[in-house]
Amino acid sequence: MGTGARSVLIDLDGTLVDTAPDIVEAAGRMVQALGAAPLPFKTVRGFIGNGVPTLVRRVLAASAIAPAVDEQHAQRLFHRHYEDTNGRFGKVFPGVFDGLDALLEAGYRLGCVTNKPRSPTGVLLAMTGLAPYFEVVVAGDSIAQMKPHPEPLLHACREMGADPALCVLVGDSSVDVAAALAALMPVFVVRYGYPGPDGHAGMRGAVFIDSLAEMPALLAAPARCQQTWRRPATDH
Numbered sequence: 001m002g003t004g005a006r007s008v009l010i011d012l013d014g015t016l017v018d019t020a021p022d023i024v025e026a027a028g029r030m031v032q033a034l035g036a037a038p039l040p041f042k043t044v045r046g047f048i049g050n051g052v053p054t055l056v057r058r059v060l061a062a063s064a065i066a067p068a069v070d071e072q073h074a075q076r077l078f079h080r081h082y083e084d085t086n087g088r089f090g091k092v093f094p095g096v097f098d099g100l101d102a103l104l105e106a107g108y109r110l111g112c113v114t115n116k117p118r119s120p121t122g123v124l125l126a127m128t129g130l131a132p133y134f135e136v137v138v139a140g141d142s143i144a145q146m147k148p149h150p151e152p153l154l155h156a157c158r159e160m161g162a163d164p165a166l167c168v169l170v171g172d173s174s175v176d177v178a179a180a181l182a183a184l185m186p187v188f189v190v191r192y193g194y195p196g197p198d199g200h201a202g203m204r205g206a207v208f209i210d211s212l213a214e215m216p217a218l219l220a221a222p223a224r225c226q227q228t229w230r231r232p233a234t235d236h
Contacts, residue, residue, distance in 0.1 A: 006167075008109070009112070009185075010171075011193075012121065014048060015171055017093065017096075022090045023045075026086075027044050028044075029085075031060075034069055046196065046197050047062075050175055052140070056074050056075050086123055087123060091128075098211075099214070100130075100212065108216075111138070112125070112134045115147055117139055117140050117141045121140075138159070148182065153180065164183060167185050170187075171190075171193070174203055181205055186207075187206045187207070189203055189208050189209070190209055192210070
Protein backbone atom coordinates (compact mmCIF):
# COMPACT_ATOMS: atom_id res chain seq x y z
CA MET A 1 0.00 0.00 0.00
CA GLY A 2 1.46 3.28 -1.11
CA THR A 3 0.76 5.18 2.13
CA GLY A 4 2.10 2.53 4.43
CA ALA A 5 -0.98 2.91 6.68
CA ARG A 6 -1.62 -0.30 8.55
CA SER A 7 -3.96 0.77 11.37
CA VAL A 8 -7.46 2.23 11.12
CA LEU A 9 -9.05 4.13 14.01
CA ILE A 10 -12.83 4.42 13.82
CA ASP A 11 -15.36 6.63 15.61
CA LEU A 12 -18.46 4.99 17.10
CA ASP A 13 -21.57 7.19 17.18
CA GLY A 14 -22.64 8.12 13.66
CA THR A 15 -19.84 6.11 12.06
CA LEU A 16 -20.31 2.52 13.17
CA VAL A 17 -23.71 2.71 14.86
CA ASP A 18 -26.75 4.92 14.37
CA THR A 19 -27.04 5.74 18.06
CA ALA A 20 -29.14 8.88 17.66
CA PRO A 21 -32.42 7.10 18.51
CA ASP A 22 -30.94 5.85 21.80
CA ILE A 23 -29.45 9.23 22.70
CA VAL A 24 -32.49 11.30 21.72
CA GLU A 25 -34.77 9.04 23.75
CA ALA A 26 -32.54 9.36 26.82
CA ALA A 27 -32.32 13.13 26.40
CA GLY A 28 -36.10 13.34 26.10
CA ARG A 29 -36.59 11.38 29.30
CA MET A 30 -34.04 13.63 31.02
CA VAL A 31 -35.81 16.89 30.16
CA GLN A 32 -39.20 15.39 31.01
CA ALA A 33 -37.85 14.50 34.45
CA LEU A 34 -36.77 18.15 34.73
CA GLY A 35 -40.24 19.39 33.84
CA ALA A 36 -39.75 20.30 30.16
CA ALA A 37 -40.97 18.88 26.87
CA PRO A 38 -38.61 16.74 24.74
CA LEU A 39 -36.86 18.52 21.89
CA PRO A 40 -37.34 17.52 18.23
CA PHE A 41 -35.30 14.52 17.12
CA LYS A 42 -33.33 16.53 14.57
CA THR A 43 -32.35 19.13 17.16
CA VAL A 44 -30.86 16.64 19.62
CA ARG A 45 -29.26 14.66 16.80
CA GLY A 46 -27.30 17.77 15.91
CA PHE A 47 -25.82 17.90 19.42
CA ILE A 48 -24.17 14.47 19.21
CA GLY A 49 -20.41 14.12 18.90
CA ASN A 50 -18.75 16.26 21.59
CA GLY A 51 -19.43 14.02 24.57
CA VAL A 52 -22.19 13.84 27.17
CA PRO A 53 -21.42 17.08 29.07
CA THR A 54 -21.70 19.16 25.89
CA LEU A 55 -24.80 17.25 24.74
CA VAL A 56 -26.57 17.82 28.06
CA ARG A 57 -25.54 21.49 28.16
CA ARG A 58 -26.91 22.05 24.66
CA VAL A 59 -30.14 20.20 25.40
CA LEU A 60 -30.71 22.24 28.56
CA ALA A 61 -30.05 25.48 26.70
CA ALA A 62 -32.35 24.56 23.82
CA SER A 63 -35.05 23.55 26.31
CA ALA A 64 -34.77 26.96 28.01
CA ILE A 65 -34.29 25.34 31.42
CA ALA A 66 -30.48 25.73 31.71
CA PRO A 67 -30.34 28.55 34.32
CA ALA A 68 -32.58 26.69 36.74
CA VAL A 69 -30.97 23.26 36.46
CA ASP A 70 -27.69 21.94 37.83
CA GLU A 71 -25.75 20.45 34.90
CA GLN A 72 -24.23 17.70 37.01
CA HIS A 73 -27.68 16.61 38.14
CA ALA A 74 -28.90 16.67 34.52
CA GLN A 75 -25.91 14.58 33.43
CA ARG A 76 -26.68 12.00 36.09
CA LEU A 77 -30.27 11.86 34.87
CA PHE A 78 -29.10 11.43 31.28
CA HIS A 79 -26.72 8.61 32.18
CA ARG A 80 -29.44 6.87 34.18
CA HIS A 81 -31.86 6.94 31.26
CA TYR A 82 -29.18 6.11 28.71
CA GLU A 83 -28.39 2.91 30.57
CA ASP A 84 -31.92 1.83 29.61
CA THR A 85 -31.98 3.15 26.02
CA ASN A 86 -28.39 2.31 24.96
CA GLY A 87 -28.48 -0.18 22.10
CA ARG A 88 -32.26 -0.60 22.18
CA PHE A 89 -33.32 1.75 19.39
CA GLY A 90 -30.26 2.31 17.17
CA LYS A 91 -28.57 -0.08 14.76
CA VAL A 92 -25.28 -0.73 12.99
CA PHE A 93 -25.02 1.21 9.73
CA PRO A 94 -25.10 -0.71 6.43
CA GLY A 95 -21.67 -1.73 5.17
CA VAL A 96 -20.00 -1.61 8.58
CA PHE A 97 -19.56 -5.34 9.12
CA ASP A 98 -18.50 -5.86 5.51
CA GLY A 99 -15.96 -3.06 5.82
CA LEU A 100 -14.54 -4.29 9.12
CA ASP A 101 -14.28 -7.86 7.87
CA ALA A 102 -12.49 -6.72 4.72
CA LEU A 103 -10.10 -4.48 6.65
CA LEU A 104 -9.11 -7.32 8.98
CA GLU A 105 -8.76 -9.72 6.08
CA ALA A 106 -6.42 -7.22 4.39
CA GLY A 107 -4.26 -7.11 7.51
CA TYR A 108 -5.27 -3.78 9.03
CA ARG A 109 -5.37 -3.35 12.78
CA LEU A 110 -8.47 -1.66 14.17
CA GLY A 111 -9.12 0.65 17.09
CA CYS A 112 -12.26 2.48 18.19
CA VAL A 113 -11.95 6.06 19.44
CA THR A 114 -15.13 7.66 20.74
CA ASN A 115 -16.25 10.51 22.99
CA LYS A 116 -18.90 8.23 24.51
CA PRO A 117 -18.08 7.19 28.10
CA ARG A 118 -16.48 3.78 28.67
CA SER A 119 -19.40 1.99 30.28
CA PRO A 120 -22.04 2.59 27.57
CA THR A 121 -19.35 2.16 24.90
CA GLY A 122 -18.54 -1.34 26.13
CA VAL A 123 -22.21 -2.26 26.39
CA LEU A 124 -22.99 -0.99 22.89
CA LEU A 125 -20.03 -2.67 21.24
CA ALA A 126 -20.97 -5.95 22.90
CA MET A 127 -24.69 -5.68 22.04
CA THR A 128 -23.99 -4.94 18.39
CA GLY A 129 -21.32 -7.61 17.96
CA LEU A 130 -18.67 -5.02 17.11
CA ALA A 131 -16.44 -5.57 20.16
CA PRO A 132 -14.30 -8.42 18.73
CA TYR A 133 -13.12 -6.27 15.83
CA PHE A 134 -11.13 -3.79 17.91
CA GLU A 135 -7.75 -4.24 19.56
CA VAL A 136 -8.25 -1.14 21.65
CA VAL A 137 -11.14 1.12 22.60
CA VAL A 138 -10.48 4.68 23.78
CA ALA A 139 -13.63 6.25 25.23
CA GLY A 140 -14.49 9.77 26.30
CA ASP A 141 -13.42 9.15 29.88
CA SER A 142 -10.50 6.80 29.21
CA ILE A 143 -8.08 9.73 29.42
CA ALA A 144 -8.33 13.41 30.35
CA GLN A 145 -8.84 14.64 26.78
CA MET A 146 -11.60 13.99 24.26
CA LYS A 147 -11.73 14.62 20.52
CA PRO A 148 -11.17 17.18 18.93
CA HIS A 149 -7.98 16.97 20.96
CA PRO A 150 -5.52 14.66 19.16
CA GLU A 151 -4.50 12.80 22.33
CA PRO A 152 -7.25 10.13 22.17
CA LEU A 153 -5.98 9.13 18.72
CA LEU A 154 -2.36 9.17 19.82
CA HIS A 155 -3.25 7.24 22.99
CA ALA A 156 -4.96 4.57 20.88
CA CYS A 157 -1.83 4.26 18.77
CA ARG A 158 0.32 3.84 21.87
CA GLU A 159 -2.03 1.20 23.25
CA MET A 160 -1.83 -0.68 19.95
CA GLY A 161 1.90 -0.19 19.59
CA ALA A 162 1.15 1.48 16.25
CA ASP A 163 2.97 4.35 14.57
CA PRO A 164 0.59 7.36 14.30
CA ALA A 165 2.20 8.13 10.95
CA LEU A 166 0.84 4.80 9.69
CA CYS A 167 -2.72 5.31 10.93
CA VAL A 168 -5.88 6.83 9.49
CA LEU A 169 -9.13 7.88 11.16
CA VAL A 170 -12.67 7.26 9.98
CA GLY A 171 -15.34 9.48 11.52
CA ASP A 172 -18.47 11.45 10.77
CA SER A 173 -18.02 14.94 12.18
CA SER A 174 -15.89 18.06 12.32
CA VAL A 175 -14.76 16.84 15.75
CA ASP A 176 -13.16 13.80 14.11
CA VAL A 177 -11.61 15.87 11.34
CA ALA A 178 -10.07 18.33 13.80
CA ALA A 179 -8.66 15.51 15.94
CA ALA A 180 -7.16 13.73 12.93
CA LEU A 181 -5.61 16.88 11.50
CA ALA A 182 -4.09 17.73 14.87
CA ALA A 183 -2.68 14.19 15.09
CA LEU A 184 -1.36 14.48 11.50
CA MET A 185 -3.50 11.57 10.33
CA PRO A 186 -5.43 11.22 7.08
CA VAL A 187 -9.17 11.32 7.77
CA PHE A 188 -12.19 9.83 6.04
CA VAL A 189 -15.72 11.06 6.79
CA VAL A 190 -18.88 9.01 6.26
CA ARG A 191 -21.63 11.06 4.66
CA TYR A 192 -24.42 9.48 6.69
CA GLY A 193 -23.33 10.44 10.23
CA TYR A 194 -23.79 13.32 12.64
CA PRO A 195 -21.68 16.14 11.16
CA GLY A 196 -22.90 18.77 13.61
CA PRO A 197 -24.72 22.08 13.11
CA ASP A 198 -22.46 23.20 10.24
CA GLY A 199 -22.85 20.00 8.25
CA HIS A 200 -19.88 19.01 6.13
CA ALA A 201 -18.87 22.59 5.46
CA GLY A 202 -15.32 23.37 6.41
CA MET A 203 -14.12 19.77 6.70
CA ARG A 204 -11.07 20.59 4.61
CA GLY A 205 -8.57 17.76 4.32
CA ALA A 206 -11.14 14.96 4.66
CA VAL A 207 -12.20 12.42 2.05
CA PHE A 208 -15.90 11.56 2.09
CA ILE A 209 -17.17 8.01 1.76
CA ASP A 210 -20.65 6.50 1.56
CA SER A 211 -19.82 3.29 3.40
CA LEU A 212 -17.11 1.79 5.56
CA ALA A 213 -16.98 -0.98 2.97
CA GLU A 214 -15.15 1.45 0.67
CA MET A 215 -12.15 1.71 2.98
CA PRO A 216 -10.10 -1.36 1.96
CA ALA A 217 -10.09 -0.35 -1.71
CA LEU A 218 -9.28 3.27 -0.91
CA LEU A 219 -6.40 2.35 1.36
CA ALA A 220 -5.07 -0.11 -1.20
CA ALA A 221 -5.20 2.48 -4.00
CA PRO A 222 -4.39 5.89 -2.48
CA ALA A 223 -4.16 7.48 -5.94
CA ARG A 224 -7.98 7.34 -6.00
CA CYS A 225 -8.12 9.90 -3.18
CA GLN A 226 -4.92 11.89 -3.55
CA GLN A 227 -6.00 14.68 -1.22
CA THR A 228 -6.12 12.29 1.73
CA TRP A 229 -2.42 11.65 1.63
CA ARG A 230 -1.24 15.24 1.97
CA ARG A 231 0.31 15.74 5.35
CA PRO A 232 -2.45 17.62 7.24
CA ALA A 233 0.17 19.96 8.74
CA THR A 234 0.46 21.70 5.38
CA ASP A 235 -3.06 23.04 5.86
CA HIS A 236 -2.14 24.88 9.05
